[in-house]
Amino acid sequence: MSGLRTALLTAVAGQLGRPHGLVGRGVALLLNRGNRQAVAGAVDATEATAGNAVADIGFGGGLGLELLLRRVAPQGTVHGVEIADDMLARARARFDRQIAAGSLVLERGSLTALPLDDKSLDAAITVNTVYFVTDLDAACAELARVLRPGGRAVLGVGDPDAMARLPFTAYGFALRPIAEIVASLRRAGLENVEQRRLNDVAIPHHVLVAR
Structure with missing residues (x-):
């Protein structure tokens, strides 16, 4: 029984990190x-x-793309970067008109290898992705x-203590203290880091x- 439970939880963690296949379609809806x-x-x-140029990195189900398009289109551009091929295909079908209009650009990539030019964005978001980054x-x-100078990087991270209580996070999730993530941002030159907390959600x- 323990072997079956481990296999199930490993599969859940794998889908959350990189949704794929028929199950991945349902995961995309759940993520949104x-x-x-x-x-x-x-x-x-x-x-x-x-008019801004912005990005959602690891956009998963595509909710962030939708919300960013509302803010910057049609004058601006949203870049969607995703490592999961099935999520890219899903977004290309869902946002075909925005892609054709040039408001949305979708590319395969990861947080550690962004397919974006230097100083090309006014802002970038990445939500619930740092758990799957080794470096x-x-x-x-x-x-x-x-x-760009003055641009904003916004990281959404579940509270590590709350995340540690979820059974599947023991299988492939790197749950780092928030202070460790802040320190890494500062080492990268993003020294002005504001910390906000959302408590009225299922997981803080x-x-x-x-900046």
């Missing part, structure tokens, strides 16, 4: 629903306006690289706004 407040908080923290310093350095959430 369960992460709505966290993603909306991250988007609001960008303070993006019409946090490299990820933060990439965020700093693609931001931290929104880190780095």
Whole structure:
């Protein structure tokens, strides 16, 4: 029984890190629903306006793309970066008109290898992704690289103590103290880091706004 439980929890963790297949479609819907407040908080923290160039890195179900498009389109551009091929395909089908209009650009990539030019963004969000990054310093350095002077990097992170109580996080999640993530952002040159907390959600959430 323990072997079956381990296999199940490993599969759940794998789907959350990289949704795929038929199950991944359902995971995408669950991510949009369960992460709505966290993603909306991250988007609001960008303070993006019409005409800005922004990105959602690891966009998963695509909610962040939708909310960012509302803020910057049609004059601005949203870049969606995702490592899961099935989520890319899903977003390309869902946002085909925005892609054709040039308001949305979707590319395969990861936090540690962003397919974006230096100093090309006014803001970037990444929500519930740092758990799956081995080299946090490299990820933060990439965020700093693609931001324009005065730009904002917004990281959404579940409270590590609360996340540790979820059974599947023991299988492939790196649950770092918030202070460790803040320190990594500062080492990347994003020294002005504001810490916000969302408590009125199922899992308490931290929104880190780095300028």
